[in-house]
Amino acid sequence: MYSYYFLTLALLHSCSAYAQSVSSPGECRLVFNSDEVLVICDSVNFKTLPSKGFPENTTDLTVYLSNLSSIASDDLKILSHLSRLSLTRNQLHTLPADLLLGLSNLYVLDLTGNKLTSLPSRVFHHSPLVELTLSDNLLSEIDADCLPVNSSLQRLDLSSNKFTQLPVPFLRRLTNLESLDFKNNQLEELTPGALTSLPKLEALYLENNRLKSLDASAFVGNPNLRQMFLSGNHLESLPAGLFLKQDELVFLDLRSNYLQNLTPGVLDGRSYAVLSGNPWHCNASLAYVWHWLCMNEKRIFHDDKITCQTPEHMKGKNITEIAAAELGIKD
Numbered sequence: 001m002y003s004y005y006f007l008t009l010a011l012l013h014s015c016s017a018y019a020q021s022v023s024s025p026g027e028c029r030l031v032f033n034s035d036e037v038l039v040i041c042d043s044v045n046f047k048t049l050p051s052k053g054f055p056e057n058t059t060d061l062t063v064y065l066s067n068l069s070s071i072a073s074d075d076l077k078i079l080s081h082l083s084r085l086s087l088t089r090n091q092l093h094t095l096p097a098d099l100l101l102g103l104s105n106l107y108v109l110d111l112t113g114n115k116l117t118s119l120p121s122r123v124f125h126h127s128p129l130v131e132l133t134l135s136d137n138l139l140s141e142i143d144a145d146c147l148p149v150n151s152s153l154q155r156l157d158l159s160s161n162k163f164t165q166l167p168v169p170f171l172r173r174l175t176n177l178e179s180l181d182f183k184n185n186q187l188e189e190l191t192p193g194a195l196t197s198l199p200k201l202e203a204l205y206l207e208n209n210r211l212k213s214l215d216a217s218a219f220v221g222n223p224n225l226r227q228m229f230l231s232g233n234h235l236e237s238l239p240a241g242l243f244l245k246q247d248e249l250v251f252l253d254l255r256s257n258y259l260q261n262l263t264p265g266v267l268d269g270r271s272y273a274v275l276s277g278n279p280w281h282c283n284a285s286l287a288y289v290w291h292w293l294c295m296n297e298k299r300i301f302h303d304d305k306i307t308c309q310t311p312e313h314m315k316g317k318n319i320t321e322i323a324a325a326e327l328g329i330k331d
């Protein structure tokens with residue numbers, strides 16, 4: 001009954017062979033490596049997942065651009081060796097509770113580009129997930145119980161959804177999280193305390209939201225932050241002491257906000273900062289930013305245009321090319 005589509009069998013022995021084995025549209029491809037069995041289906045017209053047609057010891061299953069509109073927990077249960085599952089660019093509207101029941105080896109799940117509006121409780125229980133990608137769906141909230149307490153999750157991608165607030169009770173369970181991606185949502189603020197239970201967080205992606213301000217204590221629970229992406233928001237200023245605890249924060253992206261100045265301290269210890277696309281106000285109060293830019297000229301990205309917006313006579317000037325006297329400060 002599963003003979004409508006074609007399983008191409010490719011016996012490949014080296015690891016590098018995998019990278020080259022792109023499946024052709026309309027069929028599934030099988031790759032046997034020494035310790036993994038990959039099934040890759042590209043643009044196959046599936047309504048449901050024909051798991052019985054796949055090898056029982058499949059470790060990696062990828063089904064993309066296949067218009068898959070529903071999935072049952074029974075469809076996956078028989079594939080108990082799965083360690084990576086990717087169902088990207090399909091038409092999934094809902095997922096069953098206990099989706100991952102029996103998948104005790106699954107550590108990567110990617111559901112990018114579906115139509116998910118909500119998730120049932122316990123949906124990501126049962127598997128030792130390390131990486132979960134739900135990018136490009138229609139989610140605006142996530143129930144706390146979708147993942148177990150003290151989840152092993154290290155990377156979570158919720159970018160390009162409809163969040164207006166961070167799902168605080170859900171995030172509290174992710175004590176092992178290292179990377180959190182919330183870019184391209186509609187966040188207007190970071191709920192106080194939202195990120196405090198993420199002590200291992202190293203990368204935070206918040207670009208292209210609507211953040212107007214940040215609380216001075218927003219990141220107190222994240223001493224290991226190394227990269228912070230805040231570009232494309234509506235930030236007008238940053239509070240003093242915002243990154244006081246972030247000794248490891250080397251990369252700070254503040255591009256395309258409404259910043260006219262920065263509170264002294266914000267750039268201390270940063271190796272790289274992206275500051276272009278802000279309406280900098282160039283008078284003596286900009287001394288801190290001016291000094292940092294002059295000291296770190298080599299750390300500014302090539303095309304990064306950091307120019308004055310106001311006052312009128314300074315408009316368009318490259319900040320690093322302004323003389324101290326012109327800014328009204330001593331060198």
Ligand SMILES: *[C@@H]1O[C@H](CO)[C@@H](O)[C@H](O)[C@H]1NC(C)=O
Binds near residue numbers: 035036037057
């Ligand atoms: C998976 O099953 C096939 C067919 O039974 C077998 O040839 C292969 O060695 C198995 N591969 C792994 C990684 O277990």
Ligand SMILES: *[C@@H]1O[C@H](CO)[C@@H](O)[C@H](O)[C@H]1NC(C)=O
Binds near residue numbers: 043044045046065066
């Ligand atoms: C998925 O649906 C779209 C729109 O109906 C269609 O154009 C496309 O061919 C379908 N893809 C497959 C793999 O059947």
Ligand SMILES: *[C@@H]1O[C@H](CO)[C@@H](O)[C@H](O)[C@H]1NC(C)=O
Binds near residue numbers: 149150175
């Ligand atoms: C979660 O981890 C914390 C801190 O390690 C521990 O105190 C708590 O008992 C754990 N909770 C569960 C349900 O395992």
Ligand SMILES: *[C@@H]1O[C@H](CO)[C@@H](O)[C@H](O)[C@H]1NC(C)=O
Binds near residue numbers: 281283284285
């Ligand atoms: C620089 O301009 C800002 C905004 O107009 C003003 O608040 C500030 O006092 C000015 N700084 C100095 C040193 O004049």
Ligand SMILES: *[C@@H]1O[C@H](CO)[C@@H](O)[C@H](O)[C@H]1NC(C)=O
Binds near residue numbers: 303304305306320
């Ligand atoms: C701004 O000035 C610096 C230092 O002279 C230079 O390296 C950089 O290319 C200039 N940027 C622009 C956009 O002109």
